Amino acid sequence: MSQLVRIRSVMPLDGFKVHLTFTDETEKDVDLAPYLRGPVFESIRRDQEVFRSMKVDQRMGTIVWPSGADIDPDVLFHGLQPAWMHSESALVR
Numbered sequence: 001m002s003q004l005v006r007i008r009s010v011m012p013l014d015g016f017k018v019h020l021t022f023t024d025e026t027e028k029d030v031d032l033a034p035y036l037r038g039p040v041f042e043s044i045r046r047d048q049e050v051f052r053s054m055k056v057d058q059r060m061g062t063i064v065w066p067s068g069a070d071i072d073p074d075v076l077f078h079g080l081q082p083a084w085m086h087s088e089s090a091l092v093r
Contacts, residue, residue: 003023004061004073004074005022005023005024005026005073005074005077006022006023006060006061006062006073007020007021007022007023007056007061007062007063007073007076007077008021008022008023008056008061009021009056010054010055010056010063012051012052012054013029015031015033016031016032016033016036016045016051017029017030017031017032018030018032018054018063020063020076022073022077023061026077030076030079032063032071034081034082034085035071035075035082036051037082040067040068040069041069043067044065044067044069050065050066050067051065053065053066057070060073061073062076063076
């Protein structure tokens with residue numbers, strides 16, 4: 001059985017971009033702006049200082065904020081679309 005890849009470290013870059021290092025040693029820059037949608041992310045979108053207060057929760061293996069918001073590490077690792085995009089595309093059909 002293969003091990004799940006999780007986030008080992010995060011470094012904020014410009015805007016809503018971050019540099020991620022994963023547990024398989026993969027590194028990538030990701031723009032989190034599309035994922036920061038909905039009430040749980042409101043203060044994070046509004047204030048760069050709050051956005052930059054993120055850390056990696058080692059137990060969950062993903063990015064978390066003091067507010068309790070987090071982003072699924074599988075979505076970030078595989079570059080998947082945010083859930084809201086799937087909801088909106090289903091409405092368009």
